[in-house]
Amino acid sequence: MSGNAGESSSSSKMVENSQPTTTEKGSEYLEQLANEAEELRKKLDQERHKLNDIPIQQAAERLDVMGILGVKQRRILKGHVGKVLCMDWSLDKRHIVSSSQDGKVIVWDGFTTNKEHALTMPTTWVMACAFSPSSQMIACGGLDNKCSVVPLSFEDDIIQKKRQVATHTSYMSCCTFLRSDNLILTGSGDSTCAIWDVESGQLIQNFHGHTGDVFAIDVPKCDTGNTFISAGADKHSLVWDIRSGQCVQSFEGHEADINTVRFHPNGDAFATGSDDATCRLFDLRADRQVCVYEKESILFPVNGVDFSLSGRILFAGYGDYRVGVWDSLKCVRHSVLYGHENRISCLRTSPDGTAVCSASWDCTIRIWA
Amino acid sequence: MPPLTKIEVLAKRVMEGAQLKTHKYFRIAVPHAITGQQLIALVLERGAPDDEAEASHLASLLLHHGYMFPVIEHGQPFKDDGTLYRLQRPYFWPSQAELVPDVEYAIYLNKRLLRNEQKHGLEEDEVESFNRLADVLAHMWAFIVQQSELQLKQQKEKKKVDKVVFDSEERAFWKIRKPSRGGPNFLEDPYMKTEKKIRRQNAQGYRCLMDRLRFAIKTKPWLKALKASDTMVTWVDQRAEFDPFLHPPQPSNPWISDEASYWNQPTDTSSAEIPTEKRVKRWGLSVQELVKDPIGRQVLETFLESEFSSENIRFWIAIQDIKYAPNEQIYQKAERIREEFLAQGAPAQVNVDSRTLDQTLDCISKAKDASQMRFAFYHSEEHVFTLMAKDSYPRFVRSQIYKAVLTAAQQHGTKRLGWRNFVFNMGTTKKPTSSKPAKARFSRPQDSIGTCQALPKQLSSDSLPVRQAHGVKPDPE
Numbered sequence: 001m002s003g004n005a006g007e008s009s010s011s012s013k014m015v016e017n018s019q020p021t022t023t024e025k026g027s028e029y030l031e032q033l034a035n036e037a038e039e040l041r042k043k044l045d046q047e048r049h050k051l052n053d054i055p056i057q058q059a060a061e062r063l064d065v066m067g068i069l070g071v072k073q074r075r076i077l078k079g080h081v082g083k084v085l086c087m088d089w090s091l092d093k094r095h096i097v098s099s100s101q102d103g104k105v106i107v108w109d110g111f112t113t114n115k116e117h118a119l120t121m122p123t124t125w126v127m128a129c130a131f132s133p134s135s136q137m138i139a140c141g142g143l144d145n146k147c148s149v150v151p152l153s154f155e156d157d158i159i160q161k162k163r164q165v166a167t168h169t170s171y172m173s174c175c176t177f178l179r180s181d182n183l184i185l186t187g188s189g190d191s192t193c194a195i196w197d198v199e200s201g202q203l204i205q206n207f208h209g210h211t212g213d214v215f216a217i218d219v220p221k222c223d224t225g226n227t228f229i230s231a232g233a234d235k236h237s238l239v240w241d242i243r244s245g246q247c248v249q250s251f252e253g254h255e256a257d258i259n260t261v262r263f264h265p266n267g268d269a270f271a272t273g274s275d276d277a278t279c280r281l282f283d284l285r286a287d288r289q290v291c292v293y294e295k296e297s298i299l300f301p302v303n304g305v306d307f308s309l310s311g312r313i314l315f316a317g318y319g320d321y322r323v324g325v326w327d328s329l330k331c332v333r334h335s336v337l338y339g340h341e342n343r344i345s346c347l348r349t350s351p352d353g354t355a356v357c358s359a360s361w362d363c364t365i366r367i368w369a
Numbered sequence: 370m371p372p373l374t375k376i377e378v379l380a381k382r383v384m385e386g387a388q389l390k391t392h393k394y395f396r397i398a399v400p401h402a403i404t405g406q407q408l409i410a411l412v413l414e415r416g417a418p419d420d421e422a423e424a425s426h427l428a429s430l431l432l433h434h435g436y437m438f439p440v441i442e443h444g445q446p447f448k449d450d451g452t453l454y455r456l457q458r459p460y461f462w463p464s465q466a467e468l469v470p471d472v473e474y475a476i477y478l479n480k481r482l483l484r485n486e487q488k489h490g491l492e493e494d495e496v497e498s499f500n501r502l503a504d505v506l507a508h509m510w511a512f513i514v515q516q517s518e519l520q521l522k523q524q525k526e527k528k529k530v531d532k533v534v535f536d537s538e539e540r541a542f543w544k545i546r547k548p549s550r551g552g553p554n555f556l557e558d559p560y561m562k563t564e565k566k567i568r569r570q571n572a573q574g575y576r577c578l579m580d581r582l583r584f585a586i587k588t589k590p591w592l593k594a595l596k597a598s599d600t601m602v603t604w605v606d607q608r609a610e611f612d613p614f615l616h617p618p619q620p621s622n623p624w625i626s627d628e629a630s631y632w633n634q635p636t637d638t639s640s641a642e643i644p645t646e647k648r649v650k651r652w653g654l655s656v657q658e659l660v661k662d663p664i665g666r667q668v669l670e671t672f673l674e675s676e677f678s679s680e681n682i683r684f685w686i687a688i689q690d691i692k693y694a695p696n697e698q699i700y701q702k703a704e705r706i707r708e709e710f711l712a713q714g715a716p717a718q719v720n721v722d723s724r725t726l727d728q729t730l731d732c733i734s735k736a737k738d739a740s741q742m743r744f745a746f747y748h749s750e751e752h753v754f755t756l757m758a759k760d761s762y763p764r765f766v767r768s769q770i771y772k773a774v775l776t777a778a779q780q781h782g783t784k785r786l787g788w789r790n791f792v793f794n795m796g797t798t799k800k801p802t803s804s805k806p807a808k809a810r811f812s813r814p815q816d817s818i819g820t821c822q823a824l825p826k827q828l829s830s831d832s833l834p835v836r837q838a839h840g841v842k843p844d845p846e
Contacts (some may be wrong), residue, residue: 037578059596093632125559125560182696197739202696226692285591285594286594287585297416313614367624
C-alpha cells in the first residue's frame with residue numbers, strides 16, 4: 001500500500017480499505033452502474049438548472065468594494081530545518097503547532113515567536129498536526145500511518161507521554177479534534193476518514209466513499225451540525241453524517257486533486273483549493289458550486305484556504321509562494337501577500353479572526369494581520 | 370508533474386514573443402540572450418499579471434522552475450534590469466524529463482571532467498555526487514565513460530555559438546534537478562502526490578452514489594435555499610463589523626500593536642465580566658451565534674428560566690457534551706440524560722412529542738455500543754433545538770434580559786459590573802417572585818455552578834409572561 005517500511009498492517013484498529021470487489025461483480029456490471037449514475041447526475045443537473053438563483057457576484061453588487069486592508073507580515077517563526085507541512089492554531093488565539101518533513105513538531109507562542117515545545121517523531125513527513133480545544137494536547141502523524149497525541153506540560157519530557165490513537169493503512173494526511181479533547185477525526189491516503197476515541201484508541205466511526213487519497217477534512221465551526229467534509233485526490237468533496245458514517249452530499253467541479261477544504265463561517269458553505277490553481281465555493285443548502293476563484297496569472301496549486309471571521313475574505317496559500325486575498329462575494333482577487341520563498345503548504349485564520357498564518361516549504365511560518 | 374502545465378503555457382508564450390540576440394557583457398559577446406527588463410515586458414504582455422510586482426514574481430517562478438536561467442550570475446534572484454537570461458530549450462523543461470536517472474547525471478558530470486578544467490571543472494557538491502555515483506554505478510562505468518566520450522565528440526562538431534548555448538542549457542538543467550546541498554529544490558513533489566492512488570469505485574460505492582442522487586432529485590434541496598447567494602451576502606454583511614480584517618478591533622489588533630490587551634478582555638470562560646457590545650450584538654443575529662458563546666448560553670438559560678423552560682437549553686447542552694465525550698463515559702452520561710430529561714416523571718422533562726420521545730428511547734435501548742449511544746439522542750436534540758430557535762429565541766431577542774445585557778455592554782467602561790448584576794438590577798423595580806429552591810442541576814462541562822447558584826431563579830414575570838400556549842411546559846416545580 002504505502003511506500004513506507006516497517007509499519008505493521010495487522011493492527012486491530014485498522015480501517016478497512018474499500019477495494020473494488022472484482023471477483024463477484026464483473027467490470028461490465030460496474031460499467032452499467034457507472035452509466036446509471038451518470039444519467040442520474042445529468043438529470044439532477046437539469047433540475048438544478050431550472051432554478052433561477054442569483055449568482056453570488058450579482059447578489060454582492062449591493063456591497064461596497066473592500067477598501068485597503070493593510071495586511072502585512074507581522075511575525076515570522078523560524079526554527080524548522082525541514083519543509084513545514086502543517087500548522088494549527090490553539091483556541092487561545094496565539095499558540096501554534098507546526099509539523100515538518102524532517103519529523104519535527106514544534107509548539108510556538110506565535111505572539112512572542114518563542115518555541116515552547118519541540119519533539120521529534122519517529123518518521124519523516126509529519127503531514128498533519130492539530131491543537132486540542134483545551135490546548136492541553138496536540139495530535140500529529142503522517143508517514144507512520146498513525147495519529148499520536150501528546151499532552152503538553154512543562155514538567156516532563158513530553159515525548160515520553162506520546163500515545164497512538166489512530167492507525168490507517170496508509171499515511172495520515174490530516175487530523176483535527178472533534179469539538180473536544182476526547183475525539184479525533186483523521187483522513188488518510190487509504191481513502192478513508194475515521195473518528196477515534198482519544199482515551200481508548202477505539203474506532204468510533206469510519207467513512208468510506210472516496211476513491212482516492214483524502215488530503216483534507218474540516219468540521220463546521222458552529223455546534224449545531226453533525227457533519228464534516230473531506231476532499232482529496234478523487235477531485236470530489238464529500239459531506240458526511242458523523243452519526244451514521246454515510247456520505248450525504250458530494251460536490252465536484254475541480255479538474256485536479258483537492259488539497260484543502262474549509263467551512264465558511266456560516267456553516268452552510270465551504271471553500272476548496274486544488275492543484276488546478278483554483279479555489280471554489282460550494283453551498284450545501286443550494287447543493288451546488290457557487291463560485292470559482294481563478295485568474296490567468298495564477299498558475300500553481302492551492303494548498304491552503306481559510307475565511308476571515310465574517311467570511312468576506314478568502315485567503316488562499318499557493319504553490320507559487322504567495323497568499324491571495326480574495327473578496328469571496330465579488331469573486332475578485334483583492335490583493336496579494338508576498339514573503340514566502342517556497343511553496344505554501346498550509347494556511348489558517350486564527351480562531352478570533354485577528355490574523356492568518358501560513359506555513360511553507362521555505363521552513364518558516366508567517367503570521368499576517 | 371501536472372501542476373506545472375499552466376506555467377508551461379506561460380513559458381511557451383514568453384518564448385514565442387522573445388527576441389533573442391547577442392548582447393555585450395563587458396567585452397564578451399553573449400549570444401542568444403534576453404535582458405531581465407525585456408523579460409518583464411514580455412510577461413506583462415503575455416502573462417496577464419495585475420502589476421509589475423506580479424510580473425516580476427511570475428518571472429522568478431519561471432526562473433526557479435527551470436524555464437529560463439541567468440547566463441552569468443547564478444543563484445541570484447530575478448532582476449528586471451540589464452541582467453542577461455536565456456530561455457531554456459523545451460527539451461530540458463521539467464515536464465519533458467520527469468525522471469532523471471543517475472546514469473544520465475553521471476554521464477554529464479563525466480563529460481565535464483573530460484573537458485577543460487578551468488571552464489568546465491566541477492563544483493564541490495558535484496565532486497561529491499560524482500564520487501558517490503562512481504561507487505554506485507561502478508558496474509556500468511565503462512558504459513558511462515563511453516557515452517560521455519561519444520556525446521563530447523558530437524558536441525565538438527557543432528558551431529561554437531551553439532556549443533556555448535547548449536552547454537549553458539545543460540548546466541542549468543542539472544542545477545535545477547540536482548540543487549546544491551541546502552538549496553531549495555523547487556521541482557520536488559510532496560510525498561502524497563507521488564504516492565497517491567485512485568481506486569475504482571466499487572459496486573457499493575455506486576449504489577450509495579445513486580441513492581444520494583435519487584434522494585437529491587426527489588427532495589430538491591436547492592429549492593429550500595433559493596436565493597442562497599443572497600442569504601450568504603446578507604449573512605456576511607451582517608458580520609462585517611465583527612471581522613478584524615475589515616474593521617480594526619477595539620482596543621487594537623494584538624498582532625499589529627503588539628499589545629495583548631484585546632485578548633485580556635473577558636474571555637469565553639470568565640463569565641463574571643460584561644461581554645463587549647460587539648459580542649452581545651452577535652447574539653441577536655441568530656440562535657447559533659447565541660449558543661456558540663458560553664456567556665450567551667448562560668444568558669439564554671436565565672431567560673428560559675424566566676419562561677420555565679430552561680430544561681431545553683440544559684438538555685441541549687448535555688447532548689452536545691455526550692456527543693463529544695470519551696467512550697467510557699457514554700453510558701453513564703446517557704443514563705443521566707435519560708433520567709433527568711426524558712424518563713416518565715423526570716425532574717426536568719423536556720417537551721418533546723411522543724413520537725420523537727419514542728424514537729429516542731428506542732435508539733437508546735437499541736444502541737449496541739458506545740458509538741451508537743453517543744448519537745442516540747439525535748431526534749430529541751433536533752426537536753428541542755428547533756423549539757428553542759423558532760419559539761424561544763425570537764422572544765429572547767425582544768426580552769428585557771437581552772436588552773439589559775446589551776445596555777450593560779454598551780455602558781461597559783462606565784460601570785464595571787457583571788452582566789448578571791445588570792440583568793438582575795434592572796429588574797428590581799418589580800419585586801422578585803418567590804424564588805424556587807435550587808434544584809440539582811445537570812452538570813455542564815466547565816460549569817460555573819458557584820455563580821449559578823447565586824442567581825435568582827426567576828425574573829420579573831410582568832414583562833415576560835410565561836408562555837404555555839406554545840407547548841412549553843412550565844417547570845414541574
